[in-house]
Amino acid sequence: MLNKKSVDDINVKGKKVLVRCDFNVPLQEGKITDENRLVAALPTIKKLIADGGKVILCSHLGKPKGEAKPELSLAPVAKRLSELLGQEVTFAADPEVVGPNAKAAVDAMKDGEVVLLENTRYRAEETKNGEAFSKELASLCDVFVNDAFGTAHRAHCSNVGVTQFVDTAVVGYLMQKEIDFLGNAVNNPERPFVAILGGAKVSSKISVINNLLDKVDTLIIGGGMAYTFSKAAGGNIGISLCEDDYLQYALDMQKKAKEKGVKLLLPVDHRIGDAFSNDCNIQIVKSGEIPEGWEGMDIGPETEKLFCDAVKDAKTVVWNGPMGCFEMPNFAHGTAAVAKALAETDATTIIGGGDSAAAVNILGYGDKMTHISTGGGASLEFLEGKELPGVAAANDK
Numbered sequence: 001m002l003n004k005k006s007v008d009d010i011n012v013k014g015k016k017v018l019v020r021c022d023f024n025v026p027l028q029e030g031k032i033t034d035e036n037r038l039v040a041a042l043p044t045i046k047k048l049i050a051d052g053g054k055v056i057l058c059s060h061l062g063k064p065k066g067e068a069k070p071e072l073s074l075a076p077v078a079k080r081l082s083e084l085l086g087q088e089v090t091f092a093a094d095p096e097v098v099g100p101n102a103k104a105a106v107d108a109m110k111d112g113e114v115v116l117l118e119n120t121r122y123r124a125e126e127t128k129n130g131e132a133f134s135k136e137l138a139s140l141c142d143v144f145v146n147d148a149f150g151t152a153h154r155a156h157c158s159n160v161g162v163t164q165f166v167d168t169a170v171v172g173y174l175m176q177k178e179i180d181f182l183g184n185a186v187n188n189p190e191r192p193f194v195a196i197l198g199g200a201k202v203s204s205k206i207s208v209i210n211n212l213l214d215k216v217d218t219l220i221i222g223g224g225m226a227y228t229f230s231k232a233a234g235g236n237i238g239i240s241l242c243e244d245d246y247l248q249y250a251l252d253m254q255k256k257a258k259e260k261g262v263k264l265l266l267p268v269d270h271r272i273g274d275a276f277s278n279d280c281n282i283q284i285v286k287s288g289e290i291p292e293g294w295e296g297m298d299i300g301p302e303t304e305k306l307f308c309d310a311v312k313d314a315k316t317v318v319w320n321g322p323m324g325c326f327e328m329p330n331f332a333h334g335t336a337a338v339a340k341a342l343a344e345t346d347a348t349t350i351i352g353g354g355d356s357a358a359a360v361n362i363l364g365y366g367d368k369m370t371h372i373s374t375g376g377g378a379s380l381e382f383l384e385g386k387e388l389p390g391v392a393a394a395n396d397k
Ligand SMILES: Nc1ncnc2c1ncn2[C@@H]1O[C@H](COP(=O)(O)OP(=O)(O)OP(=O)(O)O)[C@@H](O)[C@H]1O
Pocket: 198, 199, 200, 201, 204, 223, 224, 225, 241, 296, 297, 298, 320, 321, 322, 323, 324, 325, 326, 327, 352, 353, 354, 355, 356, 376, 377
């Protein structure tokens, strides 16, 4: 259990409550294309409304780098949140985020009302955790709630700096839920515990592999990462993704797995293409036998079976990163097979955000998983065993 004060430990009646959410959602032409992060934020917001707080929401969106870029305004989020909550969310359009418009909107609030501030990254100080902007944010409220798990690996004004200038800084329900699920899975798993890692690069998951080898019974490695392991073992990988700087690391991890008695499963075959395109020529070949000029784009059918069988008897499964270039339908087979295997197992299944979460939802298996994290980078850093600054900054119990 997370040892931080939460929204259940405070009385917000009549108080101004600043709530940091992660509303960093994908937008296409002003339309939100994945609203999972908004839905996940609702329990905390509803609780604070019901308790009679004046609920001031804030978040970043994209990377406007200190400029008030209209295409990265949170206005569409205010509109959709109003619909989801069934009550108006007043949008405080304000290029300074905490400028005259925002202050006026907050001053006019009645108990149980909701205001959403503009994108915190319109201010350059936000990502530098600057003192002035942190103080401005704190000046808006009596109490601060951090419910932005997706941003918890960042130390920015709106999730960390602000806590230095308020008396009360607690976490929300989403933050609690994420840490409880991920923390239980990693530190107190029902065994067998299987972790599945994929995605493009070994270098982005070095610490995750290392940390998980201390915890799991089986570690499965697929996706672009696997080719560095294959080359390190002397295989031919053609023009597949490979990080030559990590060949020794790959060997070290194989050795560590052996020493720890962890089963390390790597692909035994691949779907390969002669160009990085959905419409290229495709072959299925054994691992280590990729011809020159061809690229590994997905795990092959034998590997699908191997990986899916390993999941069948698991009691806990954590998955982060796709098994192949799943954005191309011809190379989405491996990712789809793993998603299906997870949907069918009785194990506790935790999806570590990012692309794997998107894949599971697109394939329609979302409601079959025990927990789909709203954090990409944050869940990865959690799996690395790192302390997340956004969590650490909240008041201890
Ligand atoms: N064999 C491969 N060759 C090239 N790219 C691949 C391969 N397998 C997977 N990928 C790509 O890896 C990308 C995802 O990698 P990444 O490491 O970012 O995964 P993730 O951890 O799920 O994402 P996030 O960082 O958003 O959490 C996808 O765009 C996918 O197409």
